Amino acid sequence: MNYETLLDKAYENVKATVECGRFEILKVKGHHEGTRTVISNFMQVAMCVRRTPEHLLKFLTKELASSGEIKGERLILSRRLSSKDINEKIEKYVNRFVLCPKCKKPDTELNEEKGKMFLRCLACGEKQEIQKI
Secondary structure (H helix, E strand, O other), X not given: OOHHHHHHHHHHHOOOOOOOOOOOOOOOOEEEEOOEEEEOOHHHHHHHOOOOHHHHHHHHXXXXXXXXXXXXXXXXXXXXXXXXXXXXXXXXXXXHHOOOOOOOOOOEEEEEEXXXXXXXXXXXXXXXXXXXX
């Protein structure tokens, strides 16, 4: 086989991943299983907002008053919830823990220093203490 044929075969076997733009909040995709809500693209949502899935999970479980667990790429919440409610909470998370309060850019990181949580903007240099979850 030549190189192009091998390359084509490799592309066929590669799992398609969701690409995010410079900064984009993905809408959740999911379904209900009995009384549970399953979000099938949770890891992609966390990756697009540039935060750890555990941090986003902790916020969502408190805001939605539901317990939840990550299984593979999915988030399983113990309550039946609408995707509209979950998307609203993710936007609230982004406004509180991702966007810089000064310049409104998403180029931030969370740092913990001496037991306090700080949001540091890589674009403008702003550093602001934020409430822990």
